[in-house]
Amino acid sequence: MFDFNGTLPLMMFQFFLLVAVLNAVFFKPLTQAIDERDGFIRTNNTEARERLEKAKRLTEQYEQELAGTRKQSQQVLADAQAEAQKIAQAQITEAQQQVQAEVMQAQAELESQKQSAFSELEKQVDTLSQQILNKLLGATLA
16 A cells, blocks of 8 residues: 655655744744734733732822812811801901990980980979969969
């Protein structure tokens, strides 16, 4: 069935020569390109993970700073409201004291005018009663 003559070793030699040439010309540059591409992808993947972790850390840091800033602003706002309320309360108290003083002054003035009016009325009543008495006595005496 098989005839082993000189063509078999020649075919084997040609086959191994073809494998060596393909290996040198095609497979080594191809595997080198694949290895380089694999290294490039791994490097980019590692860098991307590092950047992602860094972005997460920065995000957390900024969120913490933002929360702290919000608390500070709320505290400043609360302090400002309390200060404004104190000032308003002081102004209200001052206005009430002024009004109370003016009311007291007006009451004193009214009381003075009342006393003056009563004394004036008393004088007029004395004068009128004297005149009535004089008319009555004068009419009875006459």
